[in-house]
Amino acid sequence: MALSSSTSYHFDYYTIDLNDEFSGLYGPLLYDQLEYVNSSLYRIFELYGERKNIPKSIVIIGHSMGGVIAKNLLSQNLDPNLISVLITLAAPLKRVPIFFDLHMHNFYKWDNPGHNKTTFVSLSGGYADFFDTSKFK
Structure with a gap:
């Protein structure tokens, strides 16, 4: 959370560590x-307690499988206004390159409710993300 609320505008940010x-x-x-x-997510909102100016929604940014997990959050029974913006970075949202087990296959069968008001942005460079070392020889 922001250390000082003396400015006219600030934002709080949190990270979630999935232990690599x-x-x-x-x-x-x-x-x-x-x-x-x-x-x-629910714990973050609890941190605000009874303060005024409590946030009503949250912006989530997820990279790679973190983006897949964040996308799957939308199919959970969450308040439809809880996540206002979801941004994924280089996340394999359609399918993982290799399905190693049935659990992973089933995880990708998410169901996005039609009433969800979340703005969803997926960023990926595709083939531009590959590092071509031949240019440096």
């Missing part, structure tokens, strides 16, 4: 991480 677990390689970790992130 390889959820892209082992499907059951995705479910554990989804539950952890879901609980963390």
Whole structure:
């Protein structure tokens, strides 16, 4: 949370550490991480207690499998106004390159409710993200 609220505008930001677990390689970790992130969102709102100017929604930025977990949050039974903006960075949203187990396959069967008011932005460079070392020889 911001240390000082004396300015006219500020924002609070939080990070969620998933302990460098390889959820892209082992499907059951995705479910554990989804539950952890879901609980963390509600805990963030609890931190504000009874203060005035309590945020009504949150912006989530997720990279790689963190983006997949964040996207799956939208299919959970959340308040439809809880997540106002979701930004994913280089996240394999359609499918993971290799399905290692059935759990991972099932995790990708998300159902996005039609009443969700979240603005969703997915950023990925595609083939431009590959590092071509031949240019430096």
